[in-house]
Amino acid sequence: MTFGLGRTRAVALSGLDGTLVDVEAHVAAGLPGFTVGGLPDTACAQAPDRVRAAAATAGFPVPPHRVTVNLSPASVPKRGSGFDLGIAVAVLAASGVLPRGAVEPVVHLGELSLDGRLRGVRGVLPALLEAARRGARHVVVPVENVAEAQLVDRLVVHGARTLEEVVRWYREPAPGGLPVAERATGTDDEPDRRPDLADVVGQPEARVALELAATGGHHLLMTGPPGVGKTMLAERLVTVLPRLGREEALEVHAVRSLVAPVGEVARLDRTPPFVAPHHSTSTAALAGGGSGVVLPGAVSRAHHGVLFLDEAPEFKSSVLQTLRQPLESGEVVIARAKALVRYPARFLLVLAANPCPCGMAFGKGTECRCSAHDLRAYTTKLSGPLLDRVDLRVHVPPVRPAAFGDETGEPSAVVAARVLAARGAQAERWRGAGWSVNGLAPGHVLRRPPYRLAPSVTAVIDRALDTGGLSLRGYDRVLRVAWSAADLAGRTTPGREEVALGLQLRRAEGTAA
Numbered sequence: 001m002t003f004g005l006g007r008t009r010a011v012a013l014s015g016l017d018g019t020l021v022d023v024e025a026h027v028a029a030g031l032p033g034f035t036v037g038g039l040p041d042t043a044c045a046q047a048p049d050r051v052r053a054a055a056a057t058a059g060f061p062v063p064p065h066r067v068t069v070n071l072s073p074a075s076v077p078k079r080g081s082g083f084d085l086g087i088a089v090a091v092l093a094a095s096g097v098l099p100r101g102a103v104e105p106v107v108h109l110g111e112l113s114l115d116g117r118l119r120g121v122r123g124v125l126p127a128l129l130e131a132a133r134r135g136a137r138h139v140v141v142p143v144e145n146v147a148e149a150q151l152v153d154r155l156v157v158h159g160a161r162t163l164e165e166v167v168r169w170y171r172e173p174a175p176g177g178l179p180v181a182e183r184a185t186g187t188d189d190e191p192d193r194r195p196d197l198a199d200v201v202g203q204p205e206a207r208v209a210l211e212l213a214a215t216g217g218h219h220l221l222m223t224g225p226p227g228v229g230k231t232m233l234a235e236r237l238v239t240v241l242p243r244l245g246r247e248e249a250l251e252v253h254a255v256r257s258l259v260a261p262v263g264e265v266a267r268l269d270r271t272p273p274f275v276a277p278h279h280s281t282s283t284a285a286l287a288g289g290g291s292g293v294v295l296p297g298a299v300s301r302a303h304h305g306v307l308f309l310d311e312a313p314e315f316k317s318s319v320l321q322t323l324r325q326p327l328e329s330g331e332v333v334i335a336r337a338k339a340l341v342r343y344p345a346r347f348l349l350v351l352a353a354n355p356c357p358c359g360m361a362f363g364k365g366t367e368c369r370c371s372a373h374d375l376r377a378y379t380t381k382l383s384g385p386l387l388d389r390v391d392l393r394v395h396v397p398p399v400r401p402a403a404f405g406d407e408t409g410e411p412s413a414v415v416a417a418r419v420l421a422a423r424g425a426q427a428e429r430w431r432g433a434g435w436s437v438n439g440l441a442p443g444h445v446l447r448r449p450p451y452r453l454a455p456s457v458t459a460v461i462d463r464a465l466d467t468g469g470l471s472l473r474g475y476d477r478v479l480r481v482a483w484s485a486a487d488l489a490g491r492t493t494p495g496r497e498e499v500a501l502g503l504q505l506r507r508a509e510g511t512a513a
């Protein structure tokens with residue numbers, strides 16, 4: 001055997017940001033030893049134990065000499081066991097077992113078990129998106145990760161079961177090179193049986209609000225007694241939102257890749273995500289965090305989709321506060337000792353609340369047992385900066401038996417077509433503005449030319465502003481919604497009717513104006 005230097009590639013992840021890593025192994029005369037340098041975490045620093053055992057099983061033990069592995073750039077932390085395969089391949093190349101030239105340009109990802117099997121790892125999608133951007137072409141991954149790896153364009157994916165298999169491929173190359181993994185079936189979008197707006201009985205106002213929310217990206221609050229279908233409505237919002245583009249879908253699945261069980265990210269689902277954390281959820285679970293690896297939270301899993309907080313006033317105030325940063329900037333930034341981790345978090349927020357703690361306020365016959373103090377404490381939980389960003393507020397009343405006779409409501413596909421057309425109009429209007437939907441348009445832009453509306457059109461809200469019935473923020477919310485209503489109606493500018501609708505849809509009972 002000829003000892004020396006072996007080199008291959010792997011990818012380090014910080015959040016979703018990948019860095020292509022050079023894995024360099026050096027085998028030299030000296031006391032037996034095996035060390036990994038270049039900022040490995042505990043799991044990564046334990047790679048030598050797994051590599052030693054797996055290599056012995058494969059029939060090519062790590063030589064009893066001084067083995068030094070370096071992962072560079074050294075400034076980037078290397079987390080987890082996904083470097084095992086790259087380290088094993090580099091060491092075997094350094095020991096002369098594997099051809100050095102052949103392994104060098106290939107990206108190797110995967111954990112080794114002591115018996116030499118390759119185990120799937122999380123984060124393969126974001127890692128390989130970066131590898132592809134950096135010009136990598138061939139990747140070897142565990143078979144569980146093959147379908148996920150194949151979501152990345154321009155990569156040739158090789159799926160291996162064991163280290164032995166990888167060693168054999170390189171030592172006895174087939175004429176065409178490493179065997180290419182078969183294309184997993186169903187990597188394209190397969191529409192499932194999804195919930196549909198046609199299932200919703202009655203609720204005309206909530207339907208209008210839902211359509212406007214999808215159109216302009218307006219956040220939405222629904223108040224109403226328990227059992228009237230607020231959750232059902234919220235779940236159907238994703239069925240009228242535009243389907244995700246390929247880039248958007250890749251971002252959504254990159255986040256999923258970090259939290260879903262290995263192997264679950266196997267095809268690009270173009271339906272926007274719907275994420276509904278329970279009101280007992282922690283700050284870390286909502287915004288992201290955790291000890292050790294910083295994982296994305298619900299706000300990031302809802303990226304490009306809907307974040308639904310049912311019984312919103314029951315969430316801890318400190319947890320609700322963490323929504324402010326993503327609502328403002330579309331991302332969360334989590335500070336850690338060695339790095340800032342960023343995750344995208346641009347979502348449509350849907351809040352649902354009972355009208356009071358017992359749920360019965362404003363009902364017929366009012367059996368509400370809550371005191372005025374209870375009621376105030378409940379509603380103020382949702383006031384202030386959070387509610388300022390919610391353009392649409394509707395009351396969802398109990399369905400009257402008369403509504404059962406109505407024919408079913410419009411199906412999602414019909415509503416989605418109108419939403420898509422209205423999105424097109426907004427994209428034209430806001431081209432180059434830095435936002436693409438009315439819900440993100442700053443109020444001052446809408447109050448000034450060329451978007452200022454005629455005084456005759458705004459008379460009703462001008463008066464409300466003068467008399468204190470409407471705050472300036474409330475005024476701006478009405479304008480934003482009016483623009484979306486106009487886009488849905490195919491009008492170039494909102495008229496009196498759209499402004500009146502905007503005003504009507506921001507008055508949920510029990511919430512501050």
Ligand SMILES: [Zn+2]
Pocket residue numbers: 356357358359360361368369370
């Ligand atoms: Zn009550």
